[in-house]
Amino acid sequence: MTYEKMGPRYVDYMPWRFPGSRLVFRGPRRRLEGDYIAFLGGTDTYGKFIERPFPMLVEDRLGVACVNLGWPNAGVDVFLNEPAILEICRRARAVILQLPGAQNMSNRFYTVHPRRNDRFIGPSQQMQALFPEVDFTEFHFTRHMLQCLRQVAPDRFGPLRDALQRLWVLRMSVLLDQMDGKVSLLWLSARQPMDENGDDEIFSEPAFITERMIRAIADRADSLVMVCASLAASERGRMGMVYSDLEAAAAAEVLGPPAHEEAAEALAPLLERQLEAKR
Numbered sequence: 001m002t003y004e005k006m007g008p009r010y011v012d013y014m015p016w017r018f019p020g021s022r023l024v025f026r027g028p029r030r031r032l033e034g035d036y037i038a039f040l041g042g043t044d045t046y047g048k049f050i051e052r053p054f055p056m057l058v059e060d061r062l063g064v065a066c067v068n069l070g071w072p073n074a075g076v077d078v079f080l081n082e083p084a085i086l087e088i089c090r091r092a093r094a095v096i097l098q099l100p101g102a103q104n105m106s107n108r109f110y111t112v113h114p115r116r117n118d119r120f121i122g123p124s125q126q127m128q129a130l131f132p133e134v135d136f137t138e139f140h141f142t143r144h145m146l147q148c149l150r151q152v153a154p155d156r157f158g159p160l161r162d163a164l165q166r167l168w169v170l171r172m173s174v175l176l177d178q179m180d181g182k183v184s185l186l187w188l189s190a191r192q193p194m195d196e197n198g199d200d201e202i203f204s205e206p207a208f209i210t211e212r213m214i215r216a217i218a219d220r221a222d223s224l225v226m227v228c229a230s231l232a233a234s235e236r237g238r239m240g241m242v243y244s245d246l247e248a249a250a251a252a253e254v255l256g257p258p259a260h261e262e263a264a265e266a267l268a269p270l271l272e273r274q275l276e277a278k279r
Contacts, residue, residue, distance in 0.1 A: 011051055011242045020084035023115060026053075026068045036065040037271060038089045040079060041098025042205070044188055045070025049241045049251045050260060054188075055096075057264035062272060067092070073118035075104030076171040081114050086178050094274045095183045096267060097176075097221075099214070101207035102168035103142045109160055112142060120145050130156055147202050165208055169216045176220040184223045184270060187214070188263050190255065192228055222274070227266050233258035 014027025026046050030036060039045050039055040045068065047053025059066035069085055071078055079085055089095045104117035109127040113119035123136045131149055139145040150157045176183055187193065187206075194210045202208075218224050238256030 010244075011047075011049060013047075018084065018088070020087075021082055023071060023078070023082060023085075026070060030065050030067045032067065032088055032091065034065075035093050035275070036067050037062075038067045038069055038092040038095045039098075040074075040085070040089065040095065041070045041186070041188075042074040042100050043070070043072045044205075044255050044260075045098045046072050047260070048072055048254055049238075049243045049247065050254075050257055051240070051242060052257070052260070054260040054263040054267065057260060058267055058271065061264065061268040062275070064093070064271075064275065070098070071115075073104060073116065075100050075102075075112065075117035076168065076175055077105045077112065078115055078117050080171065080175055089179050089183070092182070094222075094271055095179055096186050096225075096271075097183050098186045098188050099172075099206050099209060101205050102164040102209060102213075103146055103202070103207045105164075105167065105171065107164060107167050109163060110142075110145070118142055127160075130160065143202060143207070146207075150202070161208060165210065165213055168209070169213050172217045173220060176217060183221045184225060184267075184274075185214070185218065185221045186263070186267070187224070187226045187228070188255070188259070189227075190229045190234070190259070223270060225266050225270060227259070227263045229255060229259040230262060233262055 014029070015024045016027045016029040017024050018032065037058070045053065045055065047068070047070065053068070055066040055068045067088065069088065104112055106112050108124060110123045111121040113121060118141055120139045120142050128136070131153060134149065134152060136145070139148070149160065189205060191204055193214060194208070214224065233256070236256070236258045238251060240257040241251055243251040
């Protein structure tokens with residue numbers, strides 16, 4: 001992979017907060033009236049280190065306001081805990097929901113921060129009993145913790161992973177049921193979904209999500225769009241990303257502008273048909 005050095009430049013995320021929400025989203029600010037499309041998701045939807053993420057590219061193509069409700073490292077919890085977000089989605093002409101990973105949500109084994117879902121708060125007694133040799137005070141982020149647990153006790157990691165996967169299906173179902181059936185699901189990743197016998201995917205997003213899990217919730221959505229970064233996008237690497245030297249490691253973990261272009265190309269025709277059908 002190659003990275004483009006951008007010197008002192010930085011991305012202007014144009015942060016704004018809409019009434020009733022505790023979260024600060026990426027701009028530009030949009031009037032939440034009339035026709036608009038809402039985009040829910042995590043770091044890629046937000047467009048970290050990207051000057052024009054795919055919601056902006058879709059807006060360019062369709063000429064319809066696109067409201068970016070992406071939140072870095074979002075799990076299902078951050079959206080379920082924000083009624084104002086759900087109301088914005090209900091009023092939208094269409095909603096795109098980028099599928100999140102299963103690791104960043106509170107569960108019977110551990111608790112995460114209600115808004116910064118990648119932040120590990122603490123283990124439950126059940127977790128401590130399952131991994132008695134682990135000092136959980138060393139962990140601040142869910143991914144680091146899960147990587148260590150799988151390495152320490154791979155035989156005991158399975159029940160934890162399985163519980164996260166079952167809970168993801170349940171909470172995603174609850175989220176989709178609150179959006180009046182107008183949501184299109186988006187798989188956006190550098191890889192295909194896991195199969196049932198695949199290796200545990202912690203290093204790439206969305207973590208732990210299998211084809212079976214997606215099928216389990218697909219009938220609650222209007223449609224499903226699969227976008228896996230092409231070979232051409234991978235070969236272009238992350239050229240065009242904007243980040244400092246201190247942000248290089250974080251930038252290496254997200255999709256670059258070529259993948260955002262492919263996502264917009266896949267979503268625009270679908271959304272155009274949906275908008276036309278609702279006129």
